[in-house]
Amino acid sequence: GCHGKTTGRGGFRLSLFGFHPADDHYSITRAARGRLVFPAAPSRSLLLLKPTMSVPHGGGRRLEAGDADYDRLLRWIAESMPAAAPQAAELEGIELFPSERMLKRNSTQQMVVTAVYSDGTRRDMTRLAELESTSPSHATIDRSGLVQIADRTGETALIARLQGHVATARMTIPLDAADVPPVKLPIAGFIDRHVEQKLKTLRIPPSPVCTDSQFLRRAHLLIAGRLPEPAEARDFLSSTEPDRRTRLVRQLVRSPGFADYFAQKWAGILRNKRRDQAGRVRGTIAFHRWIRNAFAENMPYDEFARRILTATGDAAVNPPAQWYAEVRYLDRYVDDTAQVFLGLRIGCARCHHHPYENYSQEDYYGLAAFFTRVGRKGGNGARERRANEVIFVSPTGQVTHPLTGAVVEPHGLGGEEQQIPAWQDPREALADWLTADDNPYFARAMVNRVWGHFFGRGLVDPRDDMRTTNPPSNGPLLDALARDFVNSGYDIRQLVETICTSTAWQLSPEPNPWNLDDTTACSRFQPQRLSAEVLLDAIDSVTGVKTPWENLPLGTRAIALPDEDYSNRLLKLYGRPERESACECERVEQPSLTQALFMMHDEFLETRIGSDSGRAAQLAGDTRDEQERIRELFLAALCREPEPAELKQAMAYLHSGQPPHAAWCDLVWVLINMQEFQHVR
Secondary structure (H helix, E strand, O other): OHHHOOOOEOOEOOOHHHOOHHHHHHHHHOHHHHOOOOOOOHHHOHHHHOOOOOOOOOOOOOOOOOOHHHHHHHHHHHOOOOOOOOOOOOEEEEEEEOOEEEOOOOOEEEOEEEEEEOOOOEEEOOOOOEEEEOOOOOEEEOOOOEEEEOOOOEEEEEEEEEOOEEEEEEEEEOOOOOOOOOOOOOOOOHHHHHHHHHHHHHOOOOOOEOOHHHHHHHHHHHHHOOOOOHHHHHHHHHOOOOOHHHHHHHHHHOOHHHHHHHHHHHHHHOOOOOOOOHHHHHHHHHHHHHHHHHHHOOOOHHHHHHHHHOOOEEOOOOHHHHHHHHHOOHHHHHHHHHHHHHOOOOHHHHOOOOOOOOOOHHHHHHHHHHHOOEEEEOOOHHHHOOOOOEEEEOOOOOEEOOOOOOEEOOOOOOOOOOOOOOOOOHHHHHHHHHOOOOOOOHHHHHHHHHHHHHHOOOOOOOOOOOOOOOOOOOHHHHHHHHHHHHHOOOOHHHHHHHHHOOOHHHEOOOOOOOOOOOOOOOOOOOOEEOOHHHHHHHHHHHHOOOOOOOOOOOOOOHHHOOOOOOOOHHHHHOOOOOOOOOOHHHOOOOOOHHHHHHHHHOHHHHHHHOOOOOHHHHHHHOOOOHHHHHHHHHHHHHOOOOOHHHHHHHHHHHOOOOOHHHHHHHHHHHHHOOHHHHEEO
């Protein structure tokens, strides 16, 4: 609220969400000479007059005279505002009951928040807890804890918060339509068993398996970031081998395109950014090459994380040190480490107890303590200070708690404090804790991130916001994926193969009468827009004209660019991130009018389509049958043959009197502007 801000408001300051009761008691009863309370006439206290609007209050009406909260405050003031006794039982946690419930549409459910104290007592605190629903379109909850279920199938999580503690519950609303067919998903592995169980719970029948042409295009674009060549498409679509899809996935995860594509994604997450500084190009190119090699060689993910976190030296010699050259500051070390490798956004805990998690400032500065000995030297001048830096580990360094001033020893989230000798790099201890097989965050964060890439949304979404109050859409599946990832030795290639050979990933994007509204249970494939880099490469592929990049070989793909300093109008329009943040949300995925106008008549596109050396010119001069040439164009753009009506329209246009080159240019333009081309389906 207003008074929970760092500076408070109107001379009155409280801790955010009441995380520091002792400080709040002082602010209410002693600050400003106790002007807020009047024990001689409690009802005349500003603490009651303001929130009831008996006197003007910028925050509006917050209490009603005579209600339970008002009377509780009135009695407390009349009793001389006692503080909690030193021996009083402490709140150890809260419970939200029922924790799970299957409910019909348009029904209600009463929730109860129970506080659990250190002396074993339990108390109903429903009216004092803060309650909310993560999906108000499925269910809402009022202050009394009454849940109103909407007329919609799906799931929602309910969240309760009280004095720094959080609890969640899940409400499931199954489909109650008549004549719903049995839920049956062809089982290819453990992923499908968990998905089928979720669909059975919701009574949502899945769509059928996608066509071979849809799978071919989906696999190439999401695994290797590129379209297949027409010859590749013909070979796959003509194959009768029963394992052709599995073999294609295994081929693509071992292709250069996979390494290029995932290196591009991780270079953004790890902020590999030149910032228009020529002196930094050695470091950014070296770091990008190192990331790409890690994916090309299938470096275990735990080793990948360790080598980044413990990097020292010059980035040109030891490329992972580039991460420290860009991230630089202690708070960013903590924020980025948590978000990138743990899937947690804990920046709030830098200043106060995290409002949506059970993380305190002690936890935040315990992570910060692992980085306090990181030093840097070298560099000349403000612009060059990062170019020649050397990262080293100092024998000394500590961090203090901002409220108590006490030195905080290094410890992982929820872990024990560690005494680290001067000769040891504290970051090695951090890497040990972070990559331990029993770490509850590390493997789950990575498998959720990879799942989100292939399905368009994570099992926890946003993908890097895996807090307690943002529970997964399929918790057992997330746990199973994490266990399998750990047991594989953190094998990213195997993780991708497991996901992409599942039936769940191979479902059709076309909805059936029962799963149209489903976006989380994996009853069908959710179409995704092509990312900026993949779209540019796809346009290059279909037009047959390669985009040139300064100081790079002609034919270098956009997904293989080493840093953000290579400019292009399409990349900017379609939301390529500037790498200012570790959050994947920096990539803009929403469509815009400017994008539509660009695709309609921008010179960039027109020159590529109309190039004398492009695909349109080649097709215009080709002596093969026109229908065969049209089929090749459709294979190049959409990985499928034209429908009979499409073939008829294309033939008619080619014979409409247009010059052959111009007519073929128009056909290329039409395909590029199709939603089917600009999306993965």
